[in-house]
Amino acid sequence: MSESASVPGVPARPRLAAGTAGRPVWEAAYASLLLALDAVAITVASAIALALRFGQQASPQLGGPLVGHVVDGLSYTFIVAAITPVWVAVLGSSRAYEPRYLGVGPDEFKRVVNGSIRFAALLAFLSFAVRAELSRAFVAVAIPLGLVLLLLERFAARKVLHRMRRSDRCLHKV
Numbered sequence: 001m002s003e004s005a006s007v008p009g010v011p012a013r014p015r016l017a018a019g020t021a022g023r024p025v026w027e028a029a030y031a032s033l034l035l036a037l038d039a040v041a042i043t044v045a046s047a048i049a050l051a052l053r054f055g056q057q058a059s060p061q062l063g064g065p066l067v068g069h070v071v072d073g074l075s076y077t078f079i080v081a082a083i084t085p086v087w088v089a090v091l092g093s094s095r096a097y098e099p100r101y102l103g104v105g106p107d108e109f110k111r112v113v114n115g116s117i118r119f120a121a122l123l124a125f126l127s128f129a130v131r132a133e134l135s136r137a138f139v140a141v142a143i144p145l146g147l148v149l150l151l152l153e154r155f156a157a158r159k160v161l162h163r164m165r166r167s168d169r170c171l172h173k174v
Contacts, residue, residue, distance in 0.1 A: 027099040034157060041153045042087045045146035046080040053138040091115035103161040112154055116147045
């Protein structure tokens with residue numbers, strides 16, 4: 001019997017993946033989706049911070065004015081590209097993708113906030129350690145905007161998950 005097929009009056013049972021210790025299949029897909037959405041939110045926040053900091057000069061054309069905006073030999077375009085995977089990795093280390101916290105209470109949001117604070121601390125430490133002159137205006141926009149976008153994206157994903165649960169999908173076996 002598939003997840004969507006059910007006997008009238010009996011809720012559908014979630015499908016379980018083989019070898020996942022009884023975890024439903026949807027959990028891994030949902031965590032992967034959140035990871036991708038988090039990466040998009042962080043990239044958008046970083047790109048907005050870059051545009052606000054450097055304005056029209058931040059155009060990504062080859063050999064364009066962005067070449068003049070470098071930090072210790074690295075362009076801000078590279079920095080924006082590097083921020084996303086590092087921030088996502090720090091969120092992962094803060095257990096923001098752990099299935100037992102996804103869609104359940106404020107713990108999910110606490111982990112996102114905690115991971116974002118850890119990322120900000122890591123960025124500050126690395127900037128200090130390598131004496132990088134990273135634009136404070138860029139960081140002052142990118143970090144808070146990234147956190148806000150992450151929380152809004154997680155809130156929206158959580159609402160979709162709850163709607164799916166009301167229609168007897170994405171459930172846990174109790």
